[in-house]
Amino acid sequence: MDFRLSEEQREMQAMVRRFAQTEIAPLARQLDEEERFPAETFHKMGELGLLGLLVPEEYGGVGGDVLTMCVVTEEIAYACSSTALSFLAHATLCCHNLACNGSHEQKAKYLPDLASGKVLGGIAMTEPGAGSDALGLQTSAVRVGDEYVLNGSKTFITNASVAGELLVYARTDKDAGPRGLSQFIVEMDTPGVSVGKPFKKMGMRGSPTSEVFFEDCRVPAANLVQGENQALGILLGGLDVERTVGAAMGVGGGRAALDRSLKYAQERTQFGQPIIMFEMVAEKLADMAMNIEAARLLTQKAAVLCDAGVRCSAEASYAKLFATESCQKACNDAIQIFGGYGYMQEYEVERMLRDARVGTIGGGTSEIQRLIIVKELVKRSMGGTQP
Numbered sequence: 001m002d003f004r005l006s007e008e009q010r011e012m013q014a015m016v017r018r019f020a021q022t023e024i025a026p027l028a029r030q031l032d033e034e035e036r037f038p039a040e041t042f043h044k045m046g047e048l049g050l051l052g053l054l055v056p057e058e059y060g061g062v063g064g065d066v067l068t069m070c071v072v073t074e075e076i077a078y079a080c081s082s083t084a085l086s087f088l089a090h091a092t093l094c095c096h097n098l099a100c101n102g103s104h105e106q107k108a109k110y111l112p113d114l115a116s117g118k119v120l121g122g123i124a125m126t127e128p129g130a131g132s133d134a135l136g137l138q139t140s141a142v143r144v145g146d147e148y149v150l151n152g153s154k155t156f157i158t159n160a161s162v163a164g165e166l167l168v169y170a171r172t173d174k175d176a177g178p179r180g181l182s183q184f185i186v187e188m189d190t191p192g193v194s195v196g197k198p199f200k201k202m203g204m205r206g207s208p209t210s211e212v213f214f215e216d217c218r219v220p221a222a223n224l225v226q227g228e229n230q231a232l233g234i235l236l237g238g239l240d241v242e243r244t245v246g247a248a249m250g251v252g253g254g255r256a257a258l259d260r261s262l263k264y265a266q267e268r269t270q271f272g273q274p275i276i277m278f279e280m281v282a283e284k285l286a287d288m289a290m291n292i293e294a295a296r297l298l299t300q301k302a303a304v305l306c307d308a309g310v311r312c313s314a315e316a317s318y319a320k321l322f323a324t325e326s327c328q329k330a331c332n333d334a335i336q337i338f339g340g341y342g343y344m345q346e347y348e349v350e351r352m353l354r355d356a357r358v359g360t361i362g363g364g365t366s367e368i369q370r371l372i373i374v375k376e377l378v379k380r381s382m383g384g385t386q387p
């Protein structure tokens with residue numbers, strides 16, 4: 001067992017850290033205040049190859065692995081969580097999903113522009129009536145000739161207002177439950193698709209989240225991914241990677257809160273000494289650091305398993321659950337360490353807490369992660385294999 005990143009991964013980490021600190025971090029406050037999507041940052045991330053990190057080279061990407069994606073996502077989230085959320089939706093939920101499941105023709109048509117950032121993407125699964133129970137979604141897709149006609153609506157879709165394409169889950173067999181779902185590549189300028197105004201959110205305000213409506217939207221049958229009623233396999237196949245990269249966002253956000261707190265605790269004096277000298281403050285810093293380290297280890301272990309092609313639902317859920325909850329705790333403790341200043345916008349830790357709050361909701365809530373873990377424990381106790 002070797003816990004060190006490869007030389008190539010360390011070089012990528014150093015490059016992204018430099019880029020994130022010079023190009024992303026300085027915008028974080030402004031994006032939050034103006035609720036603005038950083039199109040210029042995504043353009044630069046495309047030039048650096050980050051948007052196509054999980055896209056094979058033959059389709060214009062870098063052909064990187066999940067562990068490298070986690071390292072990169074941590075650095076971006078450290079600089080700005082909302083940039084990391086839109087990056088996750090584009091590079092992992094959309095590009096990686098399509099790279100794993102699309103046909104050669106679909107990948108050749110769509111991936112090069114997604115990898116370069118010419119076109120942005122996302123994934124549309126959640127509906128007003130189907131969140132945690134995503135497999136109960138009701139948006140319908142009916143085949144008419146060589147097209148599918150989509151009707152229904154999606155909600156909480158990251159990047160919808162800036163995306164050129166979305167991977168959309170729809171029901172092709174209303175009587176087949178989870179086995180009646182299909183996935184489509186939908187170009188956002190297709191007649192019958194409309195996007196609502198981005199929601200006003202508690203945090204992640206630089207990452208637009210919108211409703212998407214389909215009214216007799218005709219999608220070419222060539223844009224059906226894999227085949228009719230095959231979306232359950234697509235969905236389950238991608239979850240381990242999606243949750244693992246989601247966990248890396250929590251690691252980056254938590255680390256940002258720790259670093260701000262460590263600096264402040266050494267600078268701020270009360271009762272004639274830096275507040276880091278008070279054991280109750282020092283204890284918070286130590287616990288933050290320990291939790292972030294543990295979250296990173298869980299995340300990187302799940303990433304290594306994903307890269308080895310091993311199914312690791314429990315490990316991905318451990319990582320997502322622990323990293324996102326640790327991130328929230330770190331941000332909350334950071335505010336406590338900053339005292340009254342922490343409650344003020346100027347010191348930015350209040351934004352970090354607002355951003356972190358979505359971590360235990362999006363991509364499967366903490367409650368759902370616990371359900372998955374228990375289900376896996378039972379399966380393994382009955383002789384199932386442990387990765």
Ligand SMILES: Cc1cc2nc3c(=O)[nH]c(=O)nc-3n(C[C@H](O)[C@H](O)[C@H](O)COP(=O)(O)OP(=O)(O)OC[C@H]3O[C@@H](n4cnc5c(N)ncnc54)[C@H](O)[C@@H]3O)c2cc1C
Nearest residue numbers: 123124125126131132156157158209361362363364365367
């Ligand atoms: C900022 C943001 C961005 C998002 N981006 C996307 C995106 O790009 N694409 C997309 O498809 N979706 C996206 N989502 C949706 C997200 O995945 C859902 O919000 C999430 O899955 C929860 O669904 P829900 O909001 O409907 O909550 P609900 O499912 O209604 O849950 C409400 C509460 O009930 C609990 N609960 C539900 N079922 C159970 C159960 N069986 N046992 C115990 N407790 C349970 C939940 O844990 C939660 O506490 C985004 C959400 C947000 C907030």
